[in-house]
Amino acid sequence: xxxxxxxxxxxxxxxxxxxxxxxxxxxSASQSFFWYRQDCRKEPKLLMSVYSSGNEDGRFTxxxxxxxxxxxxxxxxxxxxxxxxxxxxxxxxxxxxxNEKLTFGTGTRLTIIP
Amino acid sequence: xxxxxQHPSWVICKSGTSVKIECRSLDFQATTxxxxxxxxxxSLMLMATSNEGSKATYEQGVEKDKFLINHASLTLSTxxxxxxxxxxxxxYICSARGEGGYGYTFxxxxxxxxx
Numbered sequence: 001x002x003x004x005x006x007x008x009x010x011x012x013x014x015x016x017x018x019x020x021x022x023x024x025x026x027x028s029a030s031q032s033f034f035w036y037r038q039d040c041r042k043e044p045k046l047l048m049s050v051y052s053s054g055n056e057d058g059r060f061t062x063x064x065x066x067x068x069x070x071x072x073x074x075x076x077x078x079x080x081x082x083x084x085x086x087x088x089x090x091x092x093x094x095x096x097x098x099n100e101k102l103t104f105g106t107g108t109r110l111t112i113i114p
Numbered sequence: 115x116x117x118x119x120q121h122p123s124w125v126i127c128k129s130g131t132s133v134k135i136e137c138r139s140l141d142f143q144a145t146t147x148x149x150x151x152x153x154x155x156x157s158l159m160l161m162a163t164s165n166e167g168s169k170a171t172y173e174q175g176v177e178k179d180k181f182l183i184n185h186a187s188l189t190l191s192t193x194x195x196x197x198x199x200x201x202x203x204x205x206y207i208c209s210a211r212g213e214g215g216y217g218y219t220f221x222x223x224x225x226x227x228x229x
Contacts, residue, residue, distance in 0.1 A: 004157075041205070041223075041225070042222070042223065043207050043220040043221060043222050043223045044158065044207075044220055045220070046217065046218075087157065087158075100146075100211070101148075101160060101163065102148065102160070102209070102218060103160070104150075104157040104158040104159075105157060106156060106157040107157055
């Protein structure tokens with residue numbers, strides 16, 4: 001089982017629609033959670049952190065369910081500029097070396113259609 | 115905000131040659147640097163983690179003698195791909211974390227093509 005699993009898509013969604021992405025992670029010791037956005041041939045950029053209480057940033061809402069080891073991202077009123085690959089990212093402390101390690105999902109590709 | 119400058123942004127090299135990629139933290143001290151590799155349509159895979167002044171810790175399956183990492187200062191880390199082969203062609207990205215910092219700052223990536 002992959003450490004972080006996402007539906008690869010692609011999701012082709014009309015402009016203005018609401019779209020939801022899901023992600024599951026396998027390591028219950030994971031400590032922090034993020035959604036990153038990656039445009040084609042670019043580096044990932046932090047979209048938002050994900051908290052157990054759920055958090056919202058404008059049109060974006062992230063949720064975390066630690067019991068189910070499940071993370072979600074909701075995008076409302078989607079814009080053409082939202083077209084990108086969305087990466088679910090989990091951070092955990094490695095017990096052997098004491099290093100923190102980001103583990104990336106394979107990403108979900110989103111295309112917003114005019 | 116925190117910025118990591120990564121160079122070169124792209125490089126084409128001949129098989130058998132070595133390529134050095136640099137990542138510099140411009141306005142903070144990067145105590146930890148992460149090096150990732152991303153093949154087309156795949157996720158970022160962590161190759162190694164380096165703490166300033168220490169030897170890098172490599173992930174399973176990553177050859178430390180092939181991918182040389184140097185993190186001699188708090189603002190500079192380098193990845194050298196030695197004796198590159200076509201299968202090493204990939205997108206290499208660094209990510210830096212400062213002491214006591216919460217976030218990870220990514221470089222802009224280096225697209226390596228080995229011909």
